Amino acid sequence: METLIDNWVLACLVDDVPENGGACVKLGDEQIAVFNFTRRGEWFATQNLCPHKQQMVLSRGMIGSTGESCEPKVACPFHKNTFSLLSGQCLTNEELSIKTYGVRIEDGKVFISL
Amino acid sequence: MIKPTIIVVGNGMVGYKFCEKLVSKSSGFNIIVFGEEPRQAYDRVHLSEYFNGKTAADLSMSTRSWYDKQGIMLHLGDPIQEINRTTKTVHSLLGITIQYDYLVLATGSSAFVPDIPGIEKDGVFVYRTIEDLELIKAYATNAKTGAVMGGGLLGLEAAKALIDLGIEDTHVIEFAPRLMPRQIDSAGSAMLQSKLKELGLNIHLNKSTSYIGGNHKAEALHFNDESVLPIDMLVISAGIRPRDEVAKLAGLQVGTRGGIVVNDKMQTSDECIFAIGECALYDGMIYGLVAPGYEMADIAVSQLTGGSKLFYSYDMSTKLKLIGVDVASFGDAFVTEPDCRTIVFEDTHKGIYKRINITTDGKYLLGGILIGDADAYNILLQTVNNKLVLPPNPEDLILGSRGGLETEGAGIMNLPDDALICSCEAVDKAAICSSVTNLGITDIDGMKKCTRAGTGCGGCVPLVKDLIAGTMKANGQYVKNVLCEHFDYSRQELFDLVKINNLKNYDLVLDHFGKGDGCETCKPAVASILSSLWNDVIVKQDTIQDSNDRFLANIQKGGTYSVVPRIPGGEITPDKLIVLGQVAKQYGLYTKITGGQRIDLFGAHLNDLPAIWEELIDAGFESGHAYGKALRTVKSCVGSTWCRFGLHDSVSFAIEIEDRYKGIRAPHKLKGGVSGCIRECAEAKSKDFGVIATEKGWNLYVCGNGGSKPQHAELFATDIDKETLVKYLDRFLMFYIKTAEPLSRTATWLNKMDGGLAYLKNVVINDSLGICAQLEEEMQALVNTYHCEWKEVIEDPALRKRFTHFVNAPREKDPTVQFEPMREQVKAKW
Numbered sequence: 053m054e055t056l057i058d059n060w061v062l063a064c065l066v067d068d069v070p071e072n073g074g075a076c077v078k079l080g081d082e083q084i085a086v087f088n089f090t091r092r093g094e095w096f097a098t099q100n101l102c103p104h105k106q107q108m109v110l111s112r113g114m115i116g117s118t119g120e121s122c123e124p125k126v127a128c129p130f131h132k133n134t135f136s137l138l139s140g141q142c143l144t145n146e147e148l149s150i151k152t153y154g155v156r157i158e159d160g161k162v163f164i165s166l
Numbered sequence: 167m168i169k170p171t172i173i174v175v176g177n178g179m180v181g182y183k184f185c186e187k188l189v190s191k192s193s194g195f196n197i198i199v200f201g202e203e204p205r206q207a208y209d210r211v212h213l214s215e216y217f218n219g220k221t222a223a224d225l226s227m228s229t230r231s232w233y234d235k236q237g238i239m240l241h242l243g244d245p246i247q248e249i250n251r252t253t254k255t256v257h258s259l260l261g262i263t264i265q266y267d268y269l270v271l272a273t274g275s276s277a278f279v280p281d282i283p284g285i286e287k288d289g290v291f292v293y294r295t296i297e298d299l300e301l302i303k304a305y306a307t308n309a310k311t312g313a314v315m316g317g318g319l320l321g322l323e324a325a326k327a328l329i330d331l332g333i334e335d336t337h338v339i340e341f342a343p344r345l346m347p348r349q350i351d352s353a354g355s356a357m358l359q360s361k362l363k364e365l366g367l368n369i370h371l372n373k374s375t376s377y378i379g380g381n382h383k384a385e386a387l388h389f390n391d392e393s394v395l396p397i398d399m400l401v402i403s404a405g406i407r408p409r410d411e412v413a414k415l416a417g418l419q420v421g422t423r424g425g426i427v428v429n430d431k432m433q434t435s436d437e438c439i440f441a442i443g444e445c446a447l448y449d450g451m452i453y454g455l456v457a458p459g460y461e462m463a464d465i466a467v468s469q470l471t472g473g474s475k476l477f478y479s480y481d482m483s484t485k486l487k488l489i490g491v492d493v494a495s496f497g498d499a500f501v502t503e504p505d506c507r508t509i510v511f512e513d514t515h516k517g518i519y520k521r522i523n524i525t526t527d528g529k530y531l532l533g534g535i536l537i538g539d540a541d542a543y544n545i546l547l548q549t550v551n552n553k554l555v556l557p558p559n560p561e562d563l564i565l566g567s568r569g570g571l572e573t574e575g576a577g578i579m580n581l582p583d584d585a586l587i588c589s590c591e592a593v594d595k596a597a598i599c600s601s602v603t604n605l606g607i608t609d610i611d612g613m614k615k616c617t618r619a620g621t622g623c624g625g626c627v628p629l630v631k632d633l634i635a636g637t638m639k640a641n642g643q644y645v646k647n648v649l650c651e652h653f654d655y656s657r658q659e660l661f662d663l664v665k666i667n668n669l670k671n672y673d674l675v676l677d678h679f680g681k682g683d684g685c686e687t688c689k690p691a692v693a694s695i696l697s698s699l700w701n702d703v704i705v706k707q708d709t710i711q712d713s714n715d716r717f718l719a720n721i722q723k724g725g726t727y728s729v730v731p732r733i734p735g736g737e738i739t740p741d742k743l744i745v746l747g748q749v750a751k752q753y754g755l756y757t758k759i760t761g762g763q764r765i766d767l768f769g770a771h772l773n774d775l776p777a778i779w780e781e782l783i784d785a786g787f788e789s790g791h792a793y794g795k796a797l798r799t800v801k802s803c804v805g806s807t808w809c810r811f812g813l814h815d816s817v818s819f820a821i822e823i824e825d826r827y828k829g830i831r832a833p834h835k836l837k838g839g840v841s842g843c844i845r846e847c848a849e850a851k852s853k854d855f856g857v858i859a860t861e862k863g864w865n866l867y868v869c870g871n872g873g874s875k876p877q878h879a880e881l882f883a884t885d886i887d888k889e890t891l892v893k894y895l896d897r898f899l900m901f902y903i904k905t906a907e908p909l910s911r912t913a914t915w916l917n918k919m920d921g922g923l924a925y926l927k928n929v930v931i932n933d934s935l936g937i938c939a940q941l942e943e944e945m946q947a948l949v950n951t952y953h954c955e956w957k958e959v960i961e962d963p964a965l966r967k968r969f970t971h972f973v974n975a976p977r978e979k980d981p982t983v984q985f986e987p988m989r990e991q992v993k994a995k996w
């Protein structure tokens with residue numbers, strides 16, 4: 053694995069992730085969903101597993117925002133539970149949450165801090 | 167087992183309600199009722215209507231046969247005179263002695279008659295029972311001048327009755343310095359007084375009567391201040407006195423100023439004896455209204471049937487029309503600054519006074535008073551009871567909004583589902599709205615029958631009406647249903663805007679007409695609009711598509727996808743069947759025949775999808791759009807080519823139709839069917855559009871539905887030829903595509919349409935909107951631009967590349983996907 057500083061891990065190329073959408077990367081045994089929120093000029097990363105029914109699908113979910121503060125979120129394609137991309141908190145079911153990771157872009161490459 | 171005996175003393179409004187509630191909850195009691203009045207319980211609240219032509223039967227709350235049917239033993243005209251708590255028996259006037267297990271006292275109250283010399287004279291009445299009214303009515307024929315002692319709520323109602331009886335010169339005598347001192351503040355009283363004066367009522371305040379003069383009959387009122395008022399008759403309305411005499415005799419605890427003391431279970435000081443209604447004294451208070459009485463009945467029933475409901479203090483808000491003047495007080499009407507802020511509106515010209523009390527931070531409504539115009543009463547009361555946050559300008563609540571957009575109706579629809587609308591019958595908003603939506607109730611009478619809302623004091627009737635109207639409006643097609651928080655437009659509006667402005671992608675639409683970053687609701691909705699308008703390859707904007715559309719396959723349990731090639735009309739060659747089998751084998755797919763007469767291949771890895779489709783397309787298959795909100799299948803029966811009953815060739819027509827509309831995106835999925843005769847083997851009437859062969863041509867049915875809410879398609883046109891049928895279908899489908907809400911099937915769309923089927927026929931067949939030519943043209947454009955989405959993908963390496971699970975390891979499949987064997991095939995394991 054190519055690392056930047058210590059715990060930043062190269063995930064994929066910027067071009068690998070569709071604009072305003074997500075893709076799944078494999079880092080070791082982990083599946084990470086990486087989101088390229090072009091509209092906001094921001095990147096996010098979360099676990100790929102939807103905690104609702106344990107489905108490996110979050111990277112295929114639609115992203116968007118909600119509320120006055122435009123909280124970025126992703127909607128699981130299965131039952132449309134939505135999760136904050138900032139905190140990982142599920143916005144539709146208080147009891148659920150997902151892990152989020154830091155993302156850095158350098159030289160057309162996407163790095164994730166694990 | 168012997169049923170325990172409950173004896174109910176008093177057959178008034180609350181006593182009756184107790185019986186009604188008890189029998190609806192349990193049949194485990196032997197119920198015996200004693201009533202003092204000669205008739206069954208009647209609606210005392212609307213007693214005055216007896217003077218406006220209502221008969222005793224009209225006012226009656228039920229019939230004798232109701233009691234019989236419920237097995238309730240009813241003794242009328244036979245008051246209980248004594249309760250023996252040691253032997254647990256009651257003794258009636260007519261000499262009946264019966265033992266009870268539980269006793270329920272619902273003896274109500276009587277008019278309080280002050281001890282004034284001359285009060286026993288002829289021509290002095292009280293206003294409480296039908297008998298009282300009969301006496302008043304008979305006496306009034308010879309009276310010209312009448313007076314009512316007491317300027318409270320009941321006194322003013324009695325005064326109104328006297329006017330109605332033709333007594334032109336009617337006076338109200340009030341001991342206090344103002345009218346209705348218990349309900350409204352002095353400014354409100356003043357306004358009410360001037361309004362009532364205008365209407366011809368004489369009002370005397372600060373008057374205490376020293377004696378009633380006259381020879382045997384009442385002829386004049388003599389006041390403490392030496393003044394005299396000549397009268398022909400007098401109605402006493404100086405308050406009520408709870409009927410606690412029997413309870414007192416039996417040694418039950420009563421209040422110093424009357425009333426049988428009860429706890430929050432409605433039990434008296436003897437736990438086998440309950441007291442409810444106007445005779446009950448709870449927390450030092452007599453509740454002189456019917457709604458709290460009903461609540462008490464409910465509590466007592468709950469306690470007797472193993473429930474645990476308790477009584478809390480009850481809202482005493484009221485709204486009445488007194489001699490044509492609206493009077494209302496609600497919530498905390500009397501709280502004053504600095505404990506609150508008050509907003510007062512006064513219009514002496516029109517005789518309107520309104521006051522609302524709001525919290526000092528301006529957030530919540532505490533209560534208020536309305537005189538002269540109480541239209542806002544219900545919504546204000548709901549605002550108090552549900553602690554709704556006030557608008558930035560709370561004065562709008564009593565002034566109406568001046569120039570704003572908000573209407574009062576909107577406020578009503580904003581109430582929470584559990585907002586209590588009819589407190590007499592405990593009906594909440596959800597019950598009313600769902601009766602409109604699900605049971606098709608559209609008027610107040612239907613609502614009364616169905617939910618009983620509005621059958622108690624009747625005070626909630628305007629609110630119920632507004633809710634009916636509001637719900638109907640909300641269900642109708644002309645109400646603005648905005649897409650989501652990012653778009654302030656309905657789908658139909660956005661459809662037109664996107665078209666006029668020639669917008670071709672989601673971001674442009676969001677920039678022009680939306681805000682924020684979009685979401686999982688508006689993205690697919692806009693995607694559907696874009697594709698219905700421009701019919702572009704949807705995967706080019708993959709990230710706004712629902713997951714199924716994004717990968718052109720149906721996501722299934724475990725994260726695999728299913729593959730459904732189009733098999734138009736359900737007709738397939740043996741060669742193609744073989745290819746399906748080979749592909750399924752090669753990629754380890756589970757195969758099943760679908761309800762739409764095609765074959766579904768399940769369990770495909772995302773990575774395998776392009777390769778699978780490549781093989782299918784080579785063999786002549788096309789995408790079946792099973793993943794899309796688009797035309798799915800046109801199911802057909804075998805028809806005249808093979809079936810001995812078949813009238814026409816249903817398979818050929820089904821294939822023709824399916825080929826015409828394949829790939830067209832719509833607000834929701836579309837299904838069709840064609841049957842070769844009336845036997846309907848294709849089940850066409852359960853589809854969005856169904857075609858059935860007739861002797862003379864074809865019948866067209868529209869807006870059917872299977873699924874969770876089955877609905878038969880409605881006959882739309884009869885005995886038409888193929889060309890006409892396709893023309894109607896073009897128009898019908900395009901009209902649906904353009905006007906339906908996101909994710910609403912044709913059946914729902916029609917159900918919500920103002921004017922329903924007749925309107926739809928008018929638009930599509932008679933061109934009542936003059937849009938048919940345009941609809942046909944738009945449909946033809948969609949037909950002309952058809953493409954197989956999968957073909958586009960497999961021919962485009964960039965698009966193909968997106969079908970990977972790991973972007974950084976494109977060849978690796980999702981290791982969490984696992985299968986286990988089942989009946990010689992596989993199923994997802996997770």
Ligand SMILES: Cc1cc2nc3c(=O)[nH]c(=O)nc-3n(C[C@H](O)[C@H](O)[C@H](O)COP(=O)(O)OP(=O)(O)OC[C@H]3O[C@@H](n4cnc5c(N)ncnc54)[C@H](O)[C@@H]3O)c2cc1C
Nearest residue numbers: 176178179180201202210245246273274443444454455456
């Ligand atoms: C003219 C008028 C207008 C009103 N308007 C309104 C209004 O707009 N809104 C509102 O909420 N309320 C109104 N009320 C008040 C409402 O009618 C009462 O709150 C309600 O009737 C109380 O019901 P109840 O069953 O407790 O008492 P009641 O209806 O008085 O019934 C008690 C019954 O018990 C009988 N009884 C008494 N003692 C015995 C005994 N020992 N044995 C057998 N039977 C006995 C009585 O004869 C009576 O029939 C009005 C009342 C009147 C008179």
Ligand code: SF4
Nearest residue numbers: 803809812842843847
């Ligand atoms: S619907 Fe009529 S024509 Fe078609 S299969 Fe059934 S019986 Fe035959």
Ligand code: SF4
Nearest residue numbers: 722723760761873874
């Ligand atoms: S009926 Fe339910 S379980 Fe069966 S296929 Fe449809 S959605 Fe799935």
Ligand code: FES
Nearest residue numbers: 102104105128131
């Ligand atoms: S599995 Fe994600 S919402 Fe149900």
